[in-house]
Amino acid sequence: MRIGIDVMGGDFAPGAALEGISRGIKHLNAGEKLVLLGDQSVITPYLKDNGLQSGQVEVVHTEQVIEMGESPTKAIAKKPDSSIAVGFKLLKEEKIDVFIGAGNTGAMFVGAFYSIKAIPGIMRPAITSIVPKEDGGYGIFLDVGANADCKPEVLDQFGLLGSIYAKYVYKIPEPKVALLNIGSEKEKGNLLTQSAYQIMEKNPTINFIGNIEGYDMFNNKADVIVCDGFTGNIVLKFGETMYQMMKKRGYTDEYFEKFDYEHYGGTPILGVNAPVIIGHGVSTSYAFESMIKLGRSIHRSGLINHFKSAFDLKKAE
Amino acid sequence: MRIGIDVMGGDFAPGAALEGISRGIKHLNAGEKLVLLGDQSVITPYLKDNGLQSGQVEVVHTEQVIEMGESPTKAIAKKPDSSIAVGFKLLKEEKIDVFIGAGNTGAMFVGAFYSIKAIPGIMRPAITSIVPKEDGGYGIFLDVGANADCKPEVLDQFGLLGSIYAKYVYKIPEPKVALLNIGSEKEKGNLLTQSAYQIMEKNPTINFIGNIEGYDMFNNKADVIVCDGFTGNIVLKFGETMYQMMKKRGYTDEYFEKFDYEHYGGTPILGVNAPVIIGHGVSTSYAFESMIKLGRSIHRSGLINHFKSAFDLKKAE
Numbered sequence: 001m002r003i004g005i006d007v008m009g010g011d012f013a014p015g016a017a018l019e020g021i022s023r024g025i026k027h028l029n030a031g032e033k034l035v036l037l038g039d040q041s042v043i044t045p046y047l048k049d050n051g052l053q054s055g056q057v058e059v060v061h062t063e064q065v066i067e068m069g070e071s072p073t074k075a076i077a078k079k080p081d082s083s084i085a086v087g088f089k090l091l092k093e094e095k096i097d098v099f100i101g102a103g104n105t106g107a108m109f110v111g112a113f114y115s116i117k118a119i120p121g122i123m124r125p126a127i128t129s130i131v132p133k134e135d136g137g138y139g140i141f142l143d144v145g146a147n148a149d150c151k152p153e154v155l156d157q158f159g160l161l162g163s164i165y166a167k168y169v170y171k172i173p174e175p176k177v178a179l180l181n182i183g184s185e186k187e188k189g190n191l192l193t194q195s196a197y198q199i200m201e202k203n204p205t206i207n208f209i210g211n212i213e214g215y216d217m218f219n220n221k222a223d224v225i226v227c228d229g230f231t232g233n234i235v236l237k238f239g240e241t242m243y244q245m246m247k248k249r250g251y252t253d254e255y256f257e258k259f260d261y262e263h264y265g266g267t268p269i270l271g272v273n274a275p276v277i278i279g280h281g282v283s284t285s286y287a288f289e290s291m292i293k294l295g296r297s298i299h300r301s302g303l304i305n306h307f308k309s310a311f312d313l314k315k316a317e
Numbered sequence: 318m319r320i321g322i323d324v325m326g327g328d329f330a331p332g333a334a335l336e337g338i339s340r341g342i343k344h345l346n347a348g349e350k351l352v353l354l355g356d357q358s359v360i361t362p363y364l365k366d367n368g369l370q371s372g373q374v375e376v377v378h379t380e381q382v383i384e385m386g387e388s389p390t391k392a393i394a395k396k397p398d399s400s401i402a403v404g405f406k407l408l409k410e411e412k413i414d415v416f417i418g419a420g421n422t423g424a425m426f427v428g429a430f431y432s433i434k435a436i437p438g439i440m441r442p443a444i445t446s447i448v449p450k451e452d453g454g455y456g457i458f459l460d461v462g463a464n465a466d467c468k469p470e471v472l473d474q475f476g477l478l479g480s481i482y483a484k485y486v487y488k489i490p491e492p493k494v495a496l497l498n499i500g501s502e503k504e505k506g507n508l509l510t511q512s513a514y515q516i517m518e519k520n521p522t523i524n525f526i527g528n529i530e531g532y533d534m535f536n537n538k539a540d541v542i543v544c545d546g547f548t549g550n551i552v553l554k555f556g557e558t559m560y561q562m563m564k565k566r567g568y569t570d571e572y573f574e575k576f577d578y579e580h581y582g583g584t585p586i587l588g589v590n591a592p593v594i595i596g597h598g599v600s601t602s603y604a605f606e607s608m609i610k611l612g613r614s615i616h617r618s619g620l621i622n623h624f625k626s627a628f629d630l631k632k633a634e
Binding site for chain 1: 375451462465466497498499504507508512531532533534535544545546547548550551552553554555556558559563566568569570572573578627
């Protein structure tokens with residue numbers, strides 16, 4: 001397994017990425033490798049100084065950097081030798097198996113959609129957040145921002161994407177899928193959720209349990225919580241802010257500490273043809289370490305093949 | 318001023334309502350009065366036992382009760398002598414000036430829409446939540462559930478409804494209005510917010526400051542935060558749940574205690590022809606006390622007339 005990492009991406013790059021690599025490498029087995037994309041004049045001395053030069057680390061020098069504020073579509077085209085563009089090129093050519101980056105989020109999306117592309121049958125890839133449950137488990141919340149407007153059929157697909165992710169990566173055997181809504185009864189909701197409910201309740205490939213409300217995010221009613229990317233993004237950022245306000249006051253414990261994104265590092269783009277993990281702009285070295293672990297788990301789980309067979313089967317129906 | 322209260326509404330009725338009345342009456346000036354709607358065989362002995370019989374309390378006996386699970390439209394029609402139906406009749410006839418109830422929320426809405434009706438020019442009345450700001454102030458968040466699907470023009474109106482409410486009841490001089498969105502730039506968002514932005518930025522009757530994100534709910538960027546009722550309802554319930562989890566663990570302080578709905582008691586239905594306040598089903602006596610104070614403030618502020626003149630002016634444009 002070869003995990004590619006954009007060393008130039010993120011607000012604290014390249015330092016946070018490099019330190020994250022030095023932490024993350026400890027989790028690799030023999031034969032597993034990190035491929036570092038970025039400026040070799042920065043990377044190589046760091047590796048040397050920290051005793052990290054080994055067969056498990058390879059440097060791919062890139063000349064350009066896509067900045068945080070650049071237009072994603074233009075940047076990918078204009079900077080073919082950027083760490084992001086080269087990363088997706090290697091991923092497409094199967095020279096790396098996973099690509100991780102905390103740089104320009106839009107460019108990471110555009111790179112994924114135009115290089116490795118969506119898996120046939122998947123209408124709209126989605127991004128997720130991990131929801132810590134009060135009883136100790138975890139839930140998968142999606143979409144948290146890739147798709148501001150969704151059709152009902154897309155929400156239905158999110159249910160299956162999330163189920164497969166929950167099952168193979170988070171080892172939740174029969175994930176319960178719910179639609180995030182403003183009432184628990186079937187007829188509740190906006191036009192989107194009312195229609196999505198009718199599709200999801202007839203979908204035999206998911207274990208649909210109906211609607212849940214904002215109150216139910218942290219209980220064990222659902223393992224996979226589905227919503228459009230507009231709602232999901234607002235809820236995610238709102239929750240992060242409440243957690244930050246608590247943390248500032250010292251009001252955290254073992255449970256609330258699970259709200260810290262750094263434990264998960266970033267989100268995969270679920271539904272594209274290879275594992276891609278997008279990090280927070282403010283990713284720390286610990287977040288990079290978590291992303292390396294997540295990328296490794298996703299690759300080892302065979303997630304992409306599980307997606308392919310599930311959606312190919314659905315296409316063939 | 319005569320404030321009508323549905324004594325039979327809410328999960329802890331009539332006890333919580335009656336105790337709330339005994340707490341709330343202390344806030345009234347001479348000439349201000351509470352009109353209690355409900356079963357006099359319960360209300361009168363309570364008033365007698367608690368020394369509350371005075372010219373400031375009047376009992377209007379009603380025979381029927383609309384239960385929490387009943388269909389709102391049917392219940393109002395089938396139970397003309399229920400505390401809710403009689404309350405709206407009195408409000409329409411101007412025999413009371415404010416109506417407060419914590420019973421069947423749907424029936425409270427239906428009652429308001431069919432009796433006193435929306436103010437001419439207001440497309441969709443809205444309900445609100447009070448957002449405690451970290452710097453000590455408060456924000457008005459709307460709609461939190463009355464309108465699951467909204468047109469862009471409706472969001473624009475919410476901006477004005479919220480501004481007038483913020484200005485006259487919460488004494489915020491020039492309320493800053495923002496659209497809750499998934500990015501701060503103008504072009505960000507879903508189709509709804511993208512269109513609403515274009516209308517709101519041209520609306521001279523509001524102080525529109527643009528988009529804010531989920532991160533900005535508790536800072537001082539905006540005084541009035543506008544969204545559709547689907548998003549608002551989910552965010553509200555999500556926030557309440559985080560607060561409840563914190564409270565259970567003893568993680569609260571002066572700031573976080575402001576998340577307790579009981580301090581505000583309930584939400585007015587902004588945009589109907591008289592002050593109507595809907596309480597939480599679980600309203601306690603303190604919540605009833607807060608609703609009495611809120612109803613009194615709203616009436617004294619002349620809010621309904623401010624709405625009428627603002628929207629009449631807009632109609633005449």
